[in-house]
Amino acid sequence: MSRAQATPPSPRVAGACxxxxxxxxxxxxxxxxxxxxxxxxxxxFSLLTENGLGQFYDLNSVPGVxxxxxxxxxxxxxLDDPAIQEKLLDFADAQQARVTLxxxxxxxxxxxWLLENLFKLHPGIGxxxxxxxxxxxxxxxxxxxxxxxxxxxxxxxxGYEPALTLDGLEKAKPSFLRRxxxxxxxxxxxxxxxIMLMSLPGYFGLDSVNxxxxxVLTGWVSLALALPVxxxxxxxxxxxxxxxxxxxxxxxxVPIALGLAAIYSQSAFEVISxxxxxxCDSLTGLIFFLLCGRVFQQKTHERLVFDRDYKGFFPxxxxxxxxSGETTVGISCLQTGDHLVLxxxxxxxxxxxxxxxxxxxxxxxxxxxxxxVTRPAGSHLYAGGRQVGGAIEVEIIKPVAQSYLASLWxxxxxxxxxxxxxxSLTNRYxxxxxFLIVGLALAAAAFWLFHDASRAxxxxxxxLIVACPCALALAAPLTHGTAQRLLTRLNIFLKNALVIERLxxxxxxxxxxxxxxxxADAGGVSxxxxxxxxLHAELSVDETQWIASLVRHSTHPNSVRLANTLGTGxxxxxxxxxxxxxxxxxxxxxHKILAGSCSWLEQRGVVFAGKHAGxxxxxxxxxxxxxxAFTLTNTLRPEVEHLLAQLGDHYExxxxxxxxxxxxxxxxxxxxxxxxxxxxxxxxxxxxxIRKLQASGRRVMMVGDxxxxxxxxxxxxxxVAVVESIGVFSPASDVILDAAELPRLxxxxxxxxxxxxxxxxxxxxxxxxxIVGVSIAAAGLLSPVVCAILMPxxxxxxxxxxxxxxxxxxxxxxxxxxxxxxxxxxxxxxATSNLQLITKEAA
Amino acid sequence: MSVIIxxxxxxxxxxxxxxxxxxxxxxxxxxxxxxxxxxRILADEPADRLSISKKxxxxx
Numbered sequence: 001m002s003r004a005q006a007t008p009p010s011p012r013v014a015g016a017c018x019x020x021x022x023x024x025x026x027x028x029x030x031x032x033x034x035x036x037x038x039x040x041x042x043x044x045f046s047l048l049t050e051n052g053l054g055q056f057y058d059l060n061s062v063p064g065v066x067x068x069x070x071x072x073x074x075x076x077x078x079l080d081d082p083a084i085q086e087k088l089l090d091f092a093d094a095q096q097a098r099v100t101l102x103x104x105x106x107x108x109x110x111x112x113w114l115l116e117n118l119f120k121l122h123p124g125i126g127x128x129x130x131x132x133x134x135x136x137x138x139x140x141x142x143x144x145x146x147x148x149x150x151x152x153x154x155x156x157x158x159g160y161e162p163a164l165t166l167d168g169l170e171k172a173k174p175s176f177l178r179r180x181x182x183x184x185x186x187x188x189x190x191x192x193x194x195i196m197l198m199s200l201p202g203y204f205g206l207d208s209v210n211x212x213x214x215x216v217l218t219g220w221v222s223l224a225l226a227l228p229v230x231x232x233x234x235x236x237x238x239x240x241x242x243x244x245x246x247x248x249x250x251x252x253x254v255p256i257a258l259g260l261a262a263i264y265s266q267s268a269f270e271v272i273s274x275x276x277x278x279x280c281d282s283l284t285g286l287i288f289f290l291l292c293g294r295v296f297q298q299k300t301h302e303r304l305v306f307d308r309d310y311k312g313f314f315p316x317x318x319x320x321x322x323x324s325g326e327t328t329v330g331i332s333c334l335q336t337g338d339h340l341v342l343x344x345x346x347x348x349x350x351x352x353x354x355x356x357x358x359x360x361x362x363x364x365x366x367x368x369x370x371x372x373v374t375r376p377a378g379s380h381l382y383a384g385g386r387q388v389g390g391a392i393e394v395e396i397i398k399p400v401a402q403s404y405l406a407s408l409w410x411x412x413x414x415x416x417x418x419x420x421x422x423x424s425l426t427n428r429y430x431x432x433x434x435f436l437i438v439g440l441a442l443a444a445a446a447f448w449l450f451h452d453a454s455r456a457x458x459x460x461x462x463x464l465i466v467a468c469p470c471a472l473a474l475a476a477p478l479t480h481g482t483a484q485r486l487l488t489r490l491n492i493f494l495k496n497a498l499v500i501e502r503l504x505x506x507x508x509x510x511x512x513x514x515x516x517x518x519x520a521d522a523g524g525v526s527x528x529x530x531x532x533x534x535l536h537a538e539l540s541v542d543e544t545q546w547i548a549s550l551v552r553h554s555t556h557p558n559s560v561r562l563a564n565t566l567g568t569g570x571x572x573x574x575x576x577x578x579x580x581x582x583x584x585x586x587x588x589x590x591h592k593i594l595a596g597s598c599s600w601l602e603q604r605g606v607v608f609a610g611k612h613a614g615x616x617x618x619x620x621x622x623x624x625x626x627x628x629a630f631t632l633t634n635t636l637r638p639e640v641e642h643l644l645a646q647l648g649d650h651y652e653x654x655x656x657x658x659x660x661x662x663x664x665x666x667x668x669x670x671x672x673x674x675x676x677x678x679x680x681x682x683x684x685x686x687x688x689x690i691r692k693l694q695a696s697g698r699r700v701m702m703v704g705d706x707x708x709x710x711x712x713x714x715x716x717x718x719x720v721a722v723v724e725s726i727g728v729f730s731p732a733s734d735v736i737l738d739a740a741e742l743p744r745l746x747x748x749x750x751x752x753x754x755x756x757x758x759x760x761x762x763x764x765x766x767x768x769x770x771i772v773g774v775s776i777a778a779a780g781l782l783s784p785v786v787c788a789i790l791m792p793x794x795x796x797x798x799x800x801x802x803x804x805x806x807x808x809x810x811x812x813x814x815x816x817x818x819x820x821x822x823x824x825x826x827x828x829x830x831a832t833s834n835l836q837l838i839t840k841e842a843a
Numbered sequence: 844m845s846v847i848i849x850x851x852x853x854x855x856x857x858x859x860x861x862x863x864x865x866x867x868x869x870x871x872x873x874x875x876x877x878x879x880x881x882x883r884i885l886a887d888e889p890a891d892r893l894s895i896s897k898k899x900x901x902x903x
Binding site: 055059109112113116130131132133134178179182183186187190193194197198210214217221 | 847848851854855858861862865866869870872874875876877878879882883885886
């Protein structure tokens with residue numbers, strides 16, 4: 001179960017929007033004596049209160065989600081396409097339909113309540129049920145009264161926009177497997193308890209008080225109760241043991257299955273022949289403990305998707321332009337030759353040719369290059385680019401499935417299933433173990449054959465019974481499960497518990513630059529005044545406000561960053577004009593201001609006193625005269641330098657970047673010259689780089705953030721995806737790491753090594769138990785009582801030892817973390833104050 | 844001492860009842876989502892579970 005937490009209620013702040021809690025600008029919207037930041041929030045408030053849903057605001061002080069986009073019904077029109085409905089709806093007939101929608105905006109108790117009272121907003125909506133952990137709502141509605149598209153639009157209008165992606169269409173429901181697992185454990189526990197109850201008199205020799213028939217009765221009942229456990233609960237052990245035998249590999253399941261078979265047949269033989277009560281108590285207990293270990297290990301993060309292919313990156317619908325106008329269509333209906341309209345911020349789903357408008361494509365998703373590129377009409381655009389600026393019209397030249405992006409997934413790295421399981425510590429150990437046990441059992445049988453032939457068979461099965469590697473099988477799952485749980489608490493999510501072991505084996509770390517080491521959106525901004533300018537070197541307060549007012553109107557990433565740094569500017573702008581990919585202009589407070597690339601300013605007749613080149617810069621001109629340039633640099637995430645220093649001591653490091661070499665010198669300094677730095681890397685280059693490292697015998701961990709490293713993440717022994725917010729989006733990977741936790745990576749790696757050591761120590765303990773047990777068994781002295789004590793004891797020791805030690809090591813991890821944070825903050829002090837200096841300059 | 848047989852039968856019956864209860868709970872999906880019910884109970888009035896057909900008839 002995922003530890004997804006509801007956001008704690010935050011106190012209502014004066015001057016904050018009643019609905020979403022964001023600060024309200026002057027002239028805010030008011031209704032019912034409450035203030036709202038925007039018209040959207042006010043509309044939702046009115047809608048909810050009018051429909052008797054005012055309790056929404058009592059459950060959480062600021063429950064709402066800010067409405068970022070005005071609800072456009074047409075956006076959802078594609079949902080009425082029967083082909084798409086068939087894939088999305090769980091169930092549909094003429095009367096009613098049911099759909100399960102992923103609503104990422106769900107975050108608190110009030111959300112759950114509101115969505116489950118959705119029927120009050122529209123008569124066509126029936127029952128709705130929220131699964132908070134998965135951020136899903138299952139909604140029943142009457143298609144005759146409310147169309148699917150209207151339902152989606154309604155949800156979007158109150159702030160819960162459904163997240164519909166292409167891979168969501170092909171999702172499989174995984175719940176059946178988990179139910180089966182619960183049933184198996186439950187059945188084994190039931191049988192274990194009841195058989196124990198009946199065997200207990202036997203342990204104290206009380207079973208003959210009632211006469212000899214009592215022994216026979218309990219024996220038969222135990223045998224009957226154990227049968228479903230052996231057949232159903234233990235079915236996974238039989239199957240995997242059989243599979244691994246056929247593939248001629250010895251996994252740990254082989255000796256387990258061997259032991260289980262030996263115990264049950266020995267018990268059946270004893271009960272049927274009336275020789276004794278058998279070992280059904282130990283058998284069911286064993287299966288119960290083993291299954292508990294498995295359940296413990298198989299923790300799943302329901303909110304996170306670890307196996308996502310390119311389809312997860314694409315929107316479900318696009319705007320297609322035909323002779324009759326624009327329609328929204330599902331992406332799977334797109335064909336070569338279709339004309340699409342792409343608006344600001346929309347993703348191009350297929351390779352296309354630019355027909356109309358000027359494209360300014362942000363390929364950071366695909367290539368890692370953070371600068372948007374401008375393309376003239378007629379040029380070829382690759383899928384995965386995001387349009388920045390005005391709307392463009394493109395013609396599809398390749399279907400979605402054959403585009404540049406999709407071809408990445410045709411690489412064999414994505415096709416081969418990972419079989420690291422076979423390579424795990426446990427299985428490597430079990431290979432030797434199995435031979436040893438079978439050898440010992442045969443030796444014991446041979447010994448007794450010459451001395452006392454009647455005990456030979458019993459000695460043989462006894463060795464197999466006692467050696468059944470229950471404790472051994474528990475060591476790794478318990479350690480890994482505990483470790484995984486601890487990491488989850490730190491917002492570090494592992495795909496499965498085995499990843500811990502692979503983390504411990506890593507010797508080379510490859511890092512991506514943009515979005516991983518640096519923040520994708522935030523960055524430092526510094527202003528450099530024009531050389532020899534008549535004006536003073538720094539921008540005045542007025543000038544800053546003018547520029548801030550201007551750049552607020554553009555959605556270009558550079559404008560957004562400038563606007564964020566320069567602060568609020570709310571002066572009216574007249575004659576605003578944006579030349580996509582080049583620059584913006586407008587008149588503020590009577591001054592004509594231009595901001596954009598140097599070449600564009602030159603075109604507009606601005607004369608430069610000196611050239612500004614190199615890093616990303618935005619040049620500005622005031623009333624026709626060049627005023628200066630803003631230099632935008634990517635800021636490193638906090639503590640990255642400290643992290644790299646830590647990692648560099650123990651691991652080989654490499655940096656791969658899709659960006660050009662403009663920041664090469666800076667990163668060479670940060671890495672201290674110990675790492676391989678590669679720039680201009682395409683996604684395929686990155687993948688090949690990893691493969692080459694692996695070919696030279698290295699175990700590689702790749703740390704990346706997006707589509708452009710998707711191949712490398714998949715190819716690497718451990719792929720770590722760094723994400724800004726958990727649960728929203730992540731590429732296929734083994735570990736999903738909250739970007740804020742990146743500094744902890746070195747600790748996590750060290751912790752994984754400790755965990756591997758705990759597993760090894762667990763093996764030693766189980767080996768000791770086995771030596772004691774096998775010596776008793778080989779002597780032919782194994783009785784049900786000894787067995788019933790030895791087996792639970794060894795399992796219990798293992799639980800206490802592994803869980804306890806791992807948790808203790810994990811506590812160490814957290815304590816050390818806070819110390820490190822303090823130290824790192826101290827070390828980074830000069831850098832931070834520098835940044836403040838820059839901001840001060842700009843202000 | 845046939846009373847012990849009755850006792851064993853009785854205890855097994857009780858145990859099997861609990862087992863079937865567990866199987867029913869698992870099959871009806873009660874272990875799938877353990878978080879939302881805890882949040883649902885915080886709201887004062889329980890969500891009114893009107894079925895669509897009822898609503899349609901009430902409108903007419």
